[in-house]
Ligand SMILES: *[C@@H]1O[C@H](CO)[C@@H](O)[C@H](O)[C@H]1NC(C)=O
């Protein structure tokens with residue numbers, strides 16, 4: 001029998017079914033690792049999965065450094081974490097991922113004042129930033145989501161190595177799969193003509209975002225190679241689709257659609273942070289490096305993500321965009 005209301009009911013049933021499936025599929029970090037005596041840095045820690053990650057580390061007894069851009073939001077997050085975990089060893093330091101100088105200032109402060117770095121979580125990221133140039137002359141999405149993390153990791157690496165066994169965790173995104181990365185165009189400013197679609201600007205944003213997230217993955221595999229034998233591991237993960245403020249700058253109708261779907265189907269920040277926490281803390285992952293994780297499980301690197309030649313070329317391009325000094329390069 002076919003009628004409109006039956007169709008409507010099937011629609012609802014399918015919607016509820018999907019929701020239940022997604023809830024059941026979510027895995028939990030399952031790690032009981034204690035982090036007393038360890039220091040962890042989480043970038044973008046004032047909101048979303050970064051906040052939950054920092055909260056989790058603090059509840060494990062770590063010294064936690066919240067790397068944030070906005071002082072009021074950072075203070076607020078610090079206060080909430082200390083209140084909830086009763087761990088007073090939570091501080092914040094300001095860093096603006098749109099500025100290489102700011103990243104350098106942050107790293108200098110950490111290197112001068114912190115004894116150790118056991119965990120670095122490169123979590124900060126944003127979508128919908130538009131087609132702007134940073135003060136360093138780079139495309140803003142690439143710089144915020146990748147170049148800054150690339151630079152920060154380089155600058156902190158000597159201390160991370162001294163603290164080994166230590167872990168670097170890069171938060172990428174499933175959006176990396178949409179990337180059609182060409183290294184020469186990594187820092188290109190897309191024009192409408194490059195994007196034959198009726199939502200040009202948003203599509204350009206999506207492409208830049210996807211490129212930056214693929215760059216996170218390629219960086220991870222190449223860094224793991226360069227760090228082999230050092231007892232510093234580096235892994236990358238897809239947190240899943242999450243209700244965060246990451247799309248807060250996406251314009252108009254697209255935002256309304258994303259918001260509506262997000263409210264229905266996306267993970268909460270608590271659910272989304274599980275894989276980051278798992279990769280950063282689980283004892284099962286000692287010595288595991290250069291791998292990609294999703295939903296608290298290692299998954300295979302797909303297609304371009306396992307292209308080591310592309311990874312090397314992207315690396316060289318990023319050294320240039322991050323304006324690295326030759327003494328700072330990782331051989
Ligand atoms: C991670 O797993 C541990 C152990 O199951 C749990 O105590 C902790 O609350 C989890 N963290 C989060 C943020 O859910």
Ligand SMILES: *[C@@H]1O[C@H](CO)[C@@H](O)[C@H](O)[C@H]1NC(C)=O
Pocket residue numbers: 192193195196197198199200201
């Ligand atoms: C998208 O770009 C094409 C080619 O430049 C242009 O013809 C079209 O009008 C643009 N669409 C929108 C919605 O801006």
